[in-house]
Each structure stands twice: as C-alpha cells, then as structure tokens.
Amino acid sequence: MSSSHVPGPGPVDPAGAAALLRQARDALVVGHVRPDADAAGSAIAIATALRRSGIDAVVSFGGPEPVPSSLSVLDPDGLVVPSADAPAAPDLLVCCDISSARRLGDLAGRLDTASVSLAIDHHVSFTPFSTHQLVDATAPATVVLVRAVLAEFGVALDPVLARALFAGLYTDTGGFRRGGADALRLAAELVDAGADPASLLRRLSGTRPFAWLAAQAEVLAAAHFEPDVAAGAGLVWATVDVATATRFRDEAVTLVGQLTATAGDGVAALLTEVAPGDWSVSLRGTGTPDLSRVATALGGGGHPGAAGFERAGTRDSLLGLLRAELASVTAGAAAPPSSRTDRS
Ligand SMILES: [Mn+2]
Known part of the structure; x- marks a missing residue:
C-alpha cells in the first residue's frame, strides 16, 4: 500500500513485490517441483490475493503430476492447474520457495x-x-515473506489465506521448533484469521493406505547406520525403490522424519529412486554440518538443517558422493575461522 512505484529489475522489498502484483494483467504463480506446504501455501496465498483484487491468477507446479492430494486442503477455490494447462506467456510469473531455475x-x-x-x-x-x-x-519460511507482501498489497487475511500461510509456517519451522517468537506471533495472527491447526494438520498429514504399513516397514527395516560419517556424528540412511516410490509417492517423503528421529546429532538421508536411475535425496540434521552446502555441492540446495538434491546414478554412487561431501563440509567447518571465507 505504501508504494505504487513499480521497481526496476533486481532485489525488491515487500512493498516493491506488492507493486509488481498490483500492475499485473494476469499471473502464473508457481512453487518448486515436488511441492511441500511452504511452496504450495505461498503460491496459493499469492494467487488467492491476486484474484481477490480482480487479477486473473492460477497456481501450478513443474512436476510430478498430480500434486499430493494432501495439499488440496489448501486449495478450496481450485486455483491449482496441471502444468500442461498453465498459461504459456503470463504477464507476471511469481516463483515461490524456489531456490534456482532448475526447481x-x-x-x-x-x-x-x-x-x-x-x-x-x-x-x-x-x-x-x-x-x-x-x-x-x-x-524461517517463504510464507513469512508472502505475509509481508500481502500486507503491502492490502488484502486482508481470511480463512483461505490463513490456512495456506499457517501450513507453510508450521511445516518449514518443524512445528515451531525454529523461527522463534516471531513465527509464533504470526501463527497466532493466522489462527485469529481462521486457520484451525487441529483440522488443518490432520488433513495436511493425510490418510495413509493400509498397504503403506508393510511398505514402510520394509524401507525402515533396511535402514543403515554409519557411525563414522560426518566426523563421528553418524549417518542414518535408507532407500525407497522405484516400485515403492511410484506406488506411495506422497507417503514415502515422510520417512525422512523417522530416520531423523534416530540420527541423534548426526545426519539422516532418504534416497528415493523416483525413476530408474534418477534419485531424489532428502537430508536432515542439526545444521552442523551445514547440509545446504552438502546439497548445493551435489546439485541441489536447501537449509543448514534440511536440504536435498536430485541426481542420476546408482544407490552406491550417490552414497559415495554423499559421504565425501559430508566429510568435506565437516572438515571445512572445523578449519580455523580465518580460512572460512565462503560465509558472510
Ligand atoms: Mn520453504
């Protein structure tokens, strides 16, 4: 609201972002591939706000189709379209929770x-x-930035916006383990605006098919613990094969949380073979070693405590790369401060 000036290319603040939304004739709002609640919630909130202001907007994701059914709770107005139906040349493209063009x-x-x-x-x-x-x-989450943009854009929170933002905030803060008091204050604002945590989180975590019990047991029973990796912090890893990944796509991603719970101060890795020879690797840890550096070195990205990458190869080749990168980042972090010129 504070600015109607349309900023030139480059970094913008929330007011500048709101100005870009305001001048759009139509918009395509996207989140990263394999969207989580932060990507989907951010995109749905932006598109909802645009529509409330009379600007045509849809949401889409670059694969794989279909998006997890659990995320449909965030999209009561049906804004999400398959990527094949996304507008070919939108006036405005908004990319939410996307760290690089590849995503x-x-x-x-x-x-x-x-x-x-x-x-x-x-x-x-x-x-x-x-x-x-x-x-x-x-x-702590992209939805925090989206909230600031919506405040400048001048659209009041309603239950649809509040649910979308709450879902991303809850997920990316690890259930408010991270994000501090500011995240909790925003959560309170969103609950006041109509986000009901109990019903929302029950629907977000979804229901699981009975057959998932046996499939999950098989994956977890084959998990490995390597105590010497990452300078003795240890690595817990497991793999999801193509058949299981295909049949239980929405469920399989949740397994990294179970691995993390057993990893102590170490690192958890879930290696999912999404297509023959193509892997999606999720990494979780305490932030030491910095998993975003590990994942970035392997072609992905993320946060110090939660990161991932996608890569072709075999299980053993990926594990070899992962162990080497964990060793490299751990050794770099242990070096004297004077040599740590890669951080600012
Ligand atoms: Mn995020």
Whole structure:
C-alpha cells in the first residue's frame, strides 16, 4: 500500500513485490517441483490475493503430476492447474520457495515467456533467475515473506489465506521448533484469521493406505547406520525403490522424519529412486554440518538443517558422493575461522 512505484529489475522489498502484483494483467504463480506446504501455501496465498483484487491468477507446479492430494486442503477455490494447462506467456510469473531455475521443473520455460518474473524465497542457496527477487534467508519460511507482501498489497487475511500461510509456517519451522517468537506471533495472527491447526494438520498429514504399513516397514527395516560419517556424528540412511516410490509417492517423503528421529546429532538421508536411475535425496540434521552446502555441492540446495538434491546414478554412487561431501563440509567447518571465507 505504501508504494505504487513499480521497481526496476533486481532485489525488491515487500512493498516493491506488492507493486509488481498490483500492475499485473494476469499471473502464473508457481512453487518448486515436488511441492511441500511452504511452496504450495505461498503460491496459493499469492494467487488467492491476486484474484481477490480482480487479477486473473492460477497456481501450478513443474512436476510430478498430480500434486499430493494432501495439499488440496489448501486449495478450496481450485486455483491449482496441471502444468500442461498453465498459461504459456503470463504477464507476471511469481516463483515461490524456489531456490534456482532448475526447481521450476517443467515450467522453467515460463521465465522466458513471462513479461516480469518475481522470486519470493528464503533459501540460503538462492541463485538469481528472475527479473525481480524478494529473498531473505533469515525468514524461517517463504510464507513469512508472502505475509509481508500481502500486507503491502492490502488484502486482508481470511480463512483461505490463513490456512495456506499457517501450513507453510508450521511445516518449514518443524512445528515451531525454529523461527522463534516471531513465527509464533504470526501463527497466532493466522489462527485469529481462521486457520484451525487441529483440522488443518490432520488433513495436511493425510490418510495413509493400509498397504503403506508393510511398505514402510520394509524401507525402515533396511535402514543403515554409519557411525563414522560426518566426523563421528553418524549417518542414518535408507532407500525407497522405484516400485515403492511410484506406488506411495506422497507417503514415502515422510520417512525422512523417522530416520531423523534416530540420527541423534548426526545426519539422516532418504534416497528415493523416483525413476530408474534418477534419485531424489532428502537430508536432515542439526545444521552442523551445514547440509545446504552438502546439497548445493551435489546439485541441489536447501537449509543448514534440511536440504536435498536430485541426481542420476546408482544407490552406491550417490552414497559415495554423499559421504565425501559430508566429510568435506565437516572438515571445512572445523578449519580455523580465518580460512572460512565462503560465509558472510
Ligand atoms: Mn520453504
């Protein structure tokens, strides 16, 4: 509300981002591939606010289809369309919770066809790819930045916006383990605006098919613990094979949490073979070693305590790369402060 000035290309603040939304003729709002609640909640909130203001907007993700059914609770107005139906040349492309162009997946070409592109993100590994960027790596979730943009845009919170924002906040803060008092104050604001945590989180975590019990048991029974990795902090890892990953796509991603619970101060890794020879690797830890550096070195990105990458190879080749990168980052972190020139 404070500014009607449309900013030039480059970094923008929330007021500048709101100005870009306000001048859009139509918009495509996307979250990263394999969307989580922060990506989906951010995108749905932005698109909802645009529509409330009379600007045509849809949400899409660059794969894989369909998006997890558990996220449908965030989309009561049906704003999410398959990527094949996403507008070919939107006036404004908004990229939510996307740290690099690769994370747009099938929709990466929209960066070339959109008149203006705005990234809203909080990854330390963010690599600029859009005409405009609102990036704050200290924000615990992208929805926190989206909330600030909506305040400047001048759309009041309602239950749909509140649920979308709460879901991303809850998920990315690890259930408010991170984010401090500011995250809890925002949560209170969202509950006041109509987000009901009990019903929302029950629907977000979804229901699981009975057959998942046996499939889950098989994955977890084959988990490995390597105590010497990461300078003795240890690595717990497990793999999800193609058949299980295909049959239980929404459920399998949750297993990294179970591995993390047994990893102590060490690192948990879930290696999922999403297609023959193509792997998606999720990493979780305490932040030491910095897993965003490990994942970035392997072609992905993320946060110090939660990161991931996608890569072709075999299980053993990926594990070899992972052990080597964990050793490298752990050794780098142990070096004298004077040699740590890669952080600012
Ligand atoms: Mn996020």
